[in-house]
Each structure stands twice: as C-alpha cells, then as structure tokens.
Amino acid sequence: MTFRRFLSSYVPPKVRAIVFEKYGKPTDVLRAHTHELPLLTPTTLHIRFLASPINPADINQIEGVYPARPTFTKELGILSDGEHKELAVGGNEGLAEVIAVGNQIKDLNIGDWVVIGRSGFGTWRTHAAATPNDVIHINKEGIGLIQAATLTVNPCTAYRMLKDFVSLNEGDFVIQCGANSGVGQSVIQIAKAWNINTINIVRNRPDVEDLKARLKSLGATHIITDEELRSHKTKDLIKEWTGGNNIKLGLNCVGGEVAQEMSKYLGNSGHHVTYGAMSRKPFSIPASLLIFKDIKFSGYWMSRWYKTHSKEERGEMLSEIIRLVKQGKLGNVAYEEVLWGSQNENDESLKNKFLSALDKASAGFHEKKQILKMQS
Numbered sequence: 495m496t497f498r499r500f501l502s503s504y505v506p507p508k509v510r511a512i513v514f515e516k517y518g519k520p521t522d523v524l525r526a527h528t529h530e531l532p533l534l535t536p537t538t539l540h541i542r543f544l545a546s547p548i549n550p551a552d553i554n555q556i557e558g559v560y561p562a563r564p565t566f567t568k569e570l571g572i573l574s575d576g577e578h579k580e581l582a583v584g585g586n587e588g589l590a591e592v593i594a595v596g597n598q599i600k601d602l603n604i605g606d607w608v609v610i611g612r613s614g615f616g617t618w619r620t621h622a623a624a625t626p627n628d629v630i631h632i633n634k635e636g637i638g639l640i641q642a643a644t645l646t647v648n649p650c651t652a653y654r655m656l657k658d659f660v661s662l663n664e665g666d667f668v669i670q671c672g673a674n675s676g677v678g679q680s681v682i683q684i685a686k687a688w689n690i691n692t693i694n695i696v697r698n699r700p701d702v703e704d705l706k707a708r709l710k711s712l713g714a715t716h717i718i719t720d721e722e723l724r725s726h727k728t729k730d731l732i733k734e735w736t737g738g739n740n741i742k743l744g745l746n747c748v749g750g751e752v753a754q755e756m757s758k759y760l761g762n763s764g765h766h767v768t769y770g771a772m773s774r775k776p777f778s779i780p781a782s783l784l785i786f787k788d789i790k791f792s793g794y795w796m797s798r799w800y801k802t803h804s805k806e807e808r809g810e811m812l813s814e815i816i817r818l819v820k821q822g823k824l825g826n827v828a829y830e831e832v833l834w835g836s837q838n839e840n841d842e843s844l845k846n847k848f849l850s851a852l853d854k855a856s857a858g859f860h861e862k863k864q865i866l867k868m869q870s
C-alpha cells in the first residue's frame with residue numbers, strides 16, 4: 495500500500511537553503527547548502543517555497559539575540575566539506591506551495607498555498623518537509639504572492655496591537671514611531687480601513703517629502719519627522735489635529751529619545767506598546783507619565799501570541815487580514831524581489847546573492863523590504 499500522494503512525474507527536488515551551524519554575525523556564519531529532501535511519510539508534506547522575506551528578527555535570530563530559537567537538526571545532510579553537523583535554516587516567514595502529501599493528511603492538497611505558522615521553521619530555502627501543524631492553509635484567490643508571503647508577521651502584529659491594548663473607536667488617534675517600517679505601514683493601512691487616525695513619526699532624511707507622500711498614499715493621517723516631534727510648535731499642532739482629544743495608543747519599534755518623546759503625547763490612561771528596538775537604545779519613562787497620566791507601558795511579541803492561541807484563532811485573524819488585502823486596503827508595502835534558489839546556480843553564487851539582499855535589509859533608511867522570490 496502506498497502512503498504518498500503526488501503527481502506521477504514527482505521527483506523530490508534538491509533543496510537550496512541558507513543555513514548556519516552557530517550564532518554569530520550573519521556574514522560570518524551563513525552559508526548556502528544543497529541537500530536532499532527527507533522522504534515523505536504518511537504524516538508529512540513536501541512544500542516548495544514561493545517567496546520569503548528578510549525581516550529584522552531573522553537577523554537577530556542568527557546573531558543569537560532573539561529568544562525564539564531556530565531548529566538545529568542533522569536532517570539537512572552533509573556539508574560540502576564532508577562534515578555532518580546540526581544546521582538551522584534562516585528565515586521565519588514565507589509562502590509555500592504543497593507539492594506532495596502523506597496519505598494520512600486529509601485537509602491539504604497538492605497546489606494549496608500555505609504560510610508558515612511557527613517561528614524557527616526556516617524559510618530561506620526552496621523546499622522543505624513539514625507537518626500540517628507547521629503551516630496554515632490560505633485561499634490563494636485574489637491575493638498576490640508577495641502579499642501572501644508577508645502576511646504572518648507585520649500585518650498580524652499591526653492588527654493585534656491595534657485590537658488588543660485599548661478599545662479604539664472610529665475617529666480615535668494612534669501615534670507611532672518607525673512609521674515607515676513594514677509594521678508601521680500595516681498599522682497605517684489597517685487604521686485607515688477602520689477609520690482610525692494615525693500620527694506617524696519617521697526619521698528625517700533628504701527625501702523625506704517623498705516618504706511622507708508615500709505614507710500619505712497608504713492612508714497616513716499626519717506625518718512628522720523625529721526632529722519636528724521635538725519642536726515646541728508640535729505640541730500645539732498635534733492638539734489642533736486631535737481637536738484636543740486624547741491619543742489612546744502609541745506604538746514604538748525604535749526606542750531611545752523618540753519613544754520617550756512620543757509617550758508624552760499620549761492622553762490620560764493611554765497605552766504605550768513597544769514591539770521593537772531598531773535604534774538599540776533604551777528609553778526612560780518620566781514618573782509624571784505614570785503618576786499623573788496613568789500611562790500604561792507594555793510590550794508585544796507576535797511569536798508569544800501565536801504560541802498562546804489556537805490554530806482556529808490564528809485562522810480567524812488571518813481571514814480578517816486576507817479580507818483587507820483582497821479589498822486592496824492592506825498589503826501595499828514597498829518591496830524588492832530577489833530572484834533566488836535556481837537549481838542551476840552554485841552554492842557560492844546563491845550565498846553571495848543572499849548576502850547582498852541581507853546587506854540592503856540591514857541598512858538604515860532602506861525603503862524596501864527584501865523578499866526572496868524562489869526560482870525552482
């Protein structure tokens with residue numbers, strides 16, 4: 495009796511992957527590696543990645559400073575230098591297509607699109623063996639490949655932060671720094687769809703007016719630079735924008751001075767949520783904000799939410815997000831496609847292409863998310 499379900503022409507492909515065996519500086523520890531796919535079993539799937547982004551947390555994970563650890567395994571075969579080591583594949587987010595299904599799996603079929611549903615899975619590779627628990631099936635009708643590949647981290651983080659900390663009504667105001675980040679752009683779009691106003695802080699730069707125009711086109715209500723935020727006039731300006739109403743929520747992925755400054759604009763009992771620390775700088779909380787305004791300071795981590803919520807709850811959130819994407823209200827994030835993973839390219843060339851994309855993803859003032867678009 496056979497336990498495999500796949501097209502008759504199915505030949506398990508060679509996997510091209512970006513792997514590391516120890517934590518460290520990404521340029522030092524990452525390498526490209528080619529290996530066989532593990533055999534299909536009755537309870538596993540074979541998936542072919544279509545697109546995988548490079549996110550800041552992926553870089554922190556390789557550096558060993560991110561609490562969610564990747565899966566180190568000896569199942570990825572022998573390295574080109576003959577050593578058989580435990581390896582982890584980089585990347586945490588991605589879209590894949592099911593190419594083979596073990597015969598005990600009933601709810602997934604060849605050709606289905608799935609996104610990776612747990613961190614540490616490893617998405618910078620062309621193919622993988624997975625279990626149904628590793629993935630979330632999404633209906634591909636009406637959604638673009640890149641939009642689907644970038645659903646589970648940034649839009650979900652933005653969605654949860656807008657929903658879970660304060661009760662926002664139409665017309666309310668949210669303030670955020672790092673507003674041009676992938677998460678920030680999702681915040682702008684979801685808030686716009688829900689008729690919530692956003693005050694968006696970005697770092698000043700020579701072409702800041704272009705950036706302001708782009709964020710405006712996504713639905714940003716107001717945009718100011720970090721320098722403008724510090725100016726005396728801004729207090730009155732923001733009061734004028736809000737009509738004197740309280741700003742209920744502040745979202746911070748930067749830290750340092752701008753995070754502290756932003757917290758002063760929150761109204762009584764407002765909530766300041768930190769979800770990133772791109773400046774790598776801490777910030778102080780003035781006692782007056784705690785005593786007289788009762789501002790709440792919290793952190794948010796999407797991985798924790800995924801861990802503590804059921805597959806059904808994850809599916810519910812994704813359906814709502816996909817609905818917004820299909821309506822054209824979300825998923826319009828600037829990106830650069832990196833064609834990657836061709837079966838004809840050698841490991842050295844794949845590594846160099848990857849490192850060049852990583853370099854762009856790590857640089858400040860980069861305007862586009864780097865997304866690997868798989869060529870196999």
Ligand SMILES: NC(=O)c1ccc[n+]([C@@H]2O[C@H](COP(=O)([O-])OP(=O)(O)OC[C@H]3O[C@@H](n4cnc5c(N)ncnc54)[C@H](OP(=O)(O)O)[C@@H]3O)[C@@H](O)[C@H]2O)c1
Binds near residue numbers: 697772855
């Ligand atoms: N907690 C969670 O669950 C969660 C989920 C998703 C993302 N995140 C975090 O959110 C942050 C943004 O992620 P993303 O994918 O949206 O990133 P992204 O699209 O790559 O954007 C990076 C953002 O960080 C800013 N930035 C970079 N270096 C900076 C510096 N030295 N000082 C101040 N700002 C700086 C950039 O502004 P410029 O254009 O001015 O450089 C940009 O706004 C990261 O820290 C990420 O780890 C957290």
